[in-house]
Amino acid sequence: MAAPLLSLASVCLLALPHGADGIESCEQVLIEEALERGDAAFLRPAAAAHPDLFLLAAERVLERRLARGCAERFWLDVACWAAGAAPLCARLEGLAGLLWSPCGASRAALAGELAGRARCARDGGDFCASLLRDRAAAAEYRAVGLAARASQCERAALSALAELNRAAELRDVAERLRGDFEGACFDAARAEVLARLAQAYHALGEVPLAWETMLEALDLARRLPDGATRAFACDEGGWISATLGHLGRALALFAEGEAAAELAGDQDRVARLARSRGNILLQLGDEEGAIAAMRRSLALARRAGLSWRSAQTATRLASLLAALGRWDEARAALALAEGALGVELGGDLALQAERLELLAGLHAACAASPLPDELRGAIEALLPRVGPREQYALALELFDDRRRRQGLQGSLAAAREVVRLAERLGHAGPISRGLIDLARCQSALGEHAAALASVEDALRRRDDLRRGLLDVRVPERLEFTRQAGTLASQALAVAAAAWRASGDPRLAERALAILDCGRARSLLEAAHAGLVPGAEGIGLERGAFAAIRERVLAPHVAILAYDLSARVGIAASAEAIRLFDLPPAERVEASLDFMRHALFEVQDPDAFRRQAELLSGQLLGPIADLLEGKERLVCLADGPLNDFPLDLLLLGESGAEPGFAGLPWLFRRHTVAHVPCLGSLLPARAPRPAARPPSRLLALAYAGPLDQPALPAVETEVRAIAALFQPPARATVRTAAAASESLLRELHGGEYDVLHLAAHAWADRLRGADSGVQLAPGGGHDGRLTVAEMAELRLPLDLVVVSGCEGGAGQAAGAEGVISVGWGFLCAGARAVLVSTGRVEDRLLPRLFVPFYAELLAGRDAASALRRARLELLAAEARAGGAPAALLPFLVIEGVR
Numbered sequence: 001m002a003a004p005l006l007s008l009a010s011v012c013l014l015a016l017p018h019g020a021d022g023i024e025s026c027e028q029v030l031i032e033e034a035l036e037r038g039d040a041a042f043l044r045p046a047a048a049a050h051p052d053l054f055l056l057a058a059e060r061v062l063e064r065r066l067a068r069g070c071a072e073r074f075w076l077d078v079a080c081w082a083a084g085a086a087p088l089c090a091r092l093e094g095l096a097g098l099l100w101s102p103c104g105a106s107r108a109a110l111a112g113e114l115a116g117r118a119r120c121a122r123d124g125g126d127f128c129a130s131l132l133r134d135r136a137a138a139a140e141y142r143a144v145g146l147a148a149r150a151s152q153c154e155r156a157a158l159s160a161l162a163e164l165n166r167a168a169e170l171r172d173v174a175e176r177l178r179g180d181f182e183g184a185c186f187d188a189a190r191a192e193v194l195a196r197l198a199q200a201y202h203a204l205g206e207v208p209l210a211w212e213t214m215l216e217a218l219d220l221a222r223r224l225p226d227g228a229t230r231a232f233a234c235d236e237g238g239w240i241s242a243t244l245g246h247l248g249r250a251l252a253l254f255a256e257g258e259a260a261a262e263l264a265g266d267q268d269r270v271a272r273l274a275r276s277r278g279n280i281l282l283q284l285g286d287e288e289g290a291i292a293a294m295r296r297s298l299a300l301a302r303r304a305g306l307s308w309r310s311a312q313t314a315t316r317l318a319s320l321l322a323a324l325g326r327w328d329e330a331r332a333a334l335a336l337a338e339g340a341l342g343v344e345l346g347g348d349l350a351l352q353a354e355r356l357e358l359l360a361g362l363h364a365a366c367a368a369s370p371l372p373d374e375l376r377g378a379i380e381a382l383l384p385r386v387g388p389r390e391q392y393a394l395a396l397e398l399f400d401d402r403r404r405r406q407g408l409q410g411s412l413a414a415a416r417e418v419v420r421l422a423e424r425l426g427h428a429g430p431i432s433r434g435l436i437d438l439a440r441c442q443s444a445l446g447e448h449a450a451a452l453a454s455v456e457d458a459l460r461r462r463d464d465l466r467r468g469l470l471d472v473r474v475p476e477r478l479e480f481t482r483q484a485g486t487l488a489s490q491a492l493a494v495a496a497a498a499w500r501a502s503g504d505p506r507l508a509e510r511a512l513a514i515l516d517c518g519r520a521r522s523l524l525e526a527a528h529a530g531l532v533p534g535a536e537g538i539g540l541e542r543g544a545f546a547a548i549r550e551r552v553l554a555p556h557v558a559i560l561a562y563d564l565s566a567r568v569g570i571a572a573s574a575e576a577i578r579l580f581d582l583p584p585a586e587r588v589e590a591s592l593d594f595m596r597h598a599l600f601e602v603q604d605p606d607a608f609r610r611q612a613e614l615l616s617g618q619l620l621g622p623i624a625d626l627l628e629g630k631e632r633l634v635c636l637a638d639g640p641l642n643d644f645p646l647d648l649l650l651l652g653e654s655g656a657e658p659g660f661a662g663l664p665w666l667f668r669r670h671t672v673a674h675v676p677c678l679g680s681l682l683p684a685r686a687p688r689p690a691a692r693p694p695s696r697l698l699a700l701a702y703a704g705p706l707d708q709p710a711l712p713a714v715e716t717e718v719r720a721i722a723a724l725f726q727p728p729a730r731a732t733v734r735t736a737a738a739a740s741e742s743l744l745r746e747l748h749g750g751e752y753d754v755l756h757l758a759a760h761a762w763a764d765r766l767r768g769a770d771s772g773v774q775l776a777p778g779g780g781h782d783g784r785l786t787v788a789e790m791a792e793l794r795l796p797l798d799l800v801v802v803s804g805c806e807g808g809a810g811q812a813a814g815a816e817g818v819i820s821v822g823w824g825f826l827c828a829g830a831r832a833v834l835v836s837t838g839r840v841e842d843r844l845l846p847r848l849f850v851p852f853y854a855e856l857l858a859g860r861d862a863a864s865a866l867r868r869a870r871l872e873l874l875a876a877e878a879r880a881g882g883a884p885a886a887l888l889p890f891l892v893i894e895g896v897r
Helices: 002-015 024-037 040-049 051-068 074-081 086-098 107-123 127-143 147-163 167-181 184-203 207-221 227-244 247-264 267-283 287-303 307-323 327-344 349-367 373-385 388-425 428-444 448-467 478-502 505-516 521-531 544-551 585-601 605-619 621-627 639-643 714-722 741-745 821-828 845-857 862-880
Strands: 557-563 568-573 577-581 632-636 671-674 697-701 731-735 754-758 772-774 784-786 799-802 832-836 890-894
Touching (some): 107 147, 127 147, 184 207, 207 227, 227 267, 247 267, 267 287, 349 388, 428 478, 478 577, 505 568, 557 621, 577 621, 585 639, 714 731, 714 754, 741 784, 754 845, 772 821, 821 832, 845 862
Parallel strands (some): 557 632, 671 890, 697 731, 754 799, 799 832
Antiparallel strands (some): 557 568, 772 784
16 A cells, blocks of 8 residues: 555655745655655655755655665665656766775776666666766766776766757767877777767757868768768768758768668668668658658668657658648558557657647648647646757747637747747747748737837847858758748738838838848848858848949849749839738639740730730739830849749830730830849948940850750851950850850859850759859860859859750749749859740840840940840831740840949
8 A cells, every 4th residue: 555655655744835834844854755766756856856855855865764774776876766856866977986985896897797788778768867877877887997897887878868858968978089199009999089079069059160070070981891880970970961951962971871880780870870861851852752761761660660760750751741732642641650659659758848849830721720728738738747859849830829729829829839839949040930920910919019129039039040051062052041031021011011000111111121121032042152251142131222222223223023932012113102002822823834835835914915915914914114214124023923023013004016016015214233132232231333235155065965955056156156256366156065164163253254155055944053054074074064064163253144945944943033044143243144044946036136245345234235135126126026035035134243
């Protein structure tokens, strides 16, 4: 009967307030009795609830045991029982080794026994006990002069510290051990310690230092026959690379680690790395590849009998499938996770939290109704028992549920709780998302000033996070910029609501700054790398619009900015600024598809006019009066609008000419230039000089390899263009094998003003960094110059013309725009690019580019030259009964000045 009575007493004890009259002595007696009996089930919660009383009782029991000569392991056991009470645990750990009483046994033998018990505790998943025993064993070994064995115990303690997420202690212990393993004979130990140290730096936010340390660990691990150490280093190194934005490198490290773990026979690590590969593939946009990698991870874990890994992977797979709307597959994967949880993993609180989060998400997606009481109760019960990360995720689900149940007021309270938990988590990303949810609630309740303050706080925190990643290679930062763009669109919707409520033009200016926040970050930071030091986006500075108005908005210029996610457009001139509503992105995309078909494929002017008038009315109609008298339009496009030259929209009344020639093209009235962000319009040091005629041209023409269709007109094209440059020495033409990738890589700044590429170009809409241009192979290069390679070049040219298909098409990357061949050359330093958003016929290109270069040599900028070339061709082709060359889908994108 003793055990049940003690259990009941423990319940009573923990329910009573500490220090109540007549209670303290009873509490102390109960704790002392439990200490004598070794009742861990009672002592763990008692230590957490009453740490001071627990320590007092432990000291009294220790005195009695010392008097009886039986205190050999008591103090260490006390430390293990108190492991859940962090302040008390820290006090006891230091005393556990010092108060050890050998009672006749050698300290080295006792240390060895402790180390053995620590290994058993680690194997059983009791990392608190493992850590305490490893540290006590290390203290005993050092006391008898066995420093090498002490270091081995401290190495073992590193894994427990990592599992317990005690990053600061992990760093301190690893830094102390780093010097203990110098020399070739200790390469394995040093590699493991360095990898753990890098893990600690990563967890503490010291990411560049983490990567530097991990490079040293990887260099050692790759020279070792021990595949396990190499697999671990690749695993941690992959996640550090992912944090830095090097997604391609992370993918390669995970694959390398997977192979090393296979050789080492570590199936758990193989399964984990396969799942990690899936996570990276998902960030790269390869959803099917991510699902395949996670299914492989799940199969490996189940085959090896790894229930915990199986449940974890099945849960992640279910979450991914649910996000893709594949509900039946998601439920099947979740059933596998629940099966594994039911067998062994009921005590894994983090995995329970992930399971409940997924169940709530599945219910919300399928039923769109409040959570069942049982599920909501389970989440609320688990919430205080899990770590900050899990608390934040569960709080988000409760926030969504409260919004459905209680309306705006309930949502507001829940949103504030989410922000509080995100602050506790300490990561800028979750805090920003929580603040945006809070702002949306405040906006819906009419609290527009508070909503705008929350929005700006969210974007500023996100921008602070971005500044920690300045050294990341350009092509691998797309996931971060996509998230930044989503956040900015949500923030813009809040700012637009505030403007509509008050009509204050200052709020419209703030909305324009918010719309631009986060855009084209990779491009601007390529400029930071040495092209244009000091170039910045307009961000959220309160004087940002004043700078735009002063330096960009001359009386003849207007800005058009579109955000289809927020369904908001903004037009700004020197005199006024205005917001207007946009149709849904899906409707815009469908209209553009129809217009492309009618214009470029079937060439039906009537069908094109009907659809173009409808879309042009939505995009330009609300601001037609503001555009009056403006010669130049600077366009900041979004989503599908990036895939269509906006100067091919319609504005005004149709003319008398038949067919395409009679349509009121936007380029009849305005010069249209696209920009990746408004920040690129602000000169870094001084205003950009006026357009001047190009002095030197480099033109490359490559008709294509044997496995691609030939381009017979490309040599004719570049020679016709070169003939316009007088004297002839101002134009350099390279064709066939001489038009090589290596030639382009050897260019240096100042040699040429304009680069003209007449060759095959291709767009990869899944991985934009793999888009590229086909040049001649040679000099150790294959000729396939990809966007990832372009972005690493330094080509500070005035203009790059890509005379090929789809040079302006590619991967839609949210705030970054479209990751295309044109984007790659902008990152390389071009001040402007002229690219096509669709397929073009090489035989038509000379007809457009000869008048274009003639205007360019007359001193006009690229956008004005394109407009005048279109007008000239339109008039000439109208007489011939068509207009295919005048309306080719080319656009000018101006880069960082």
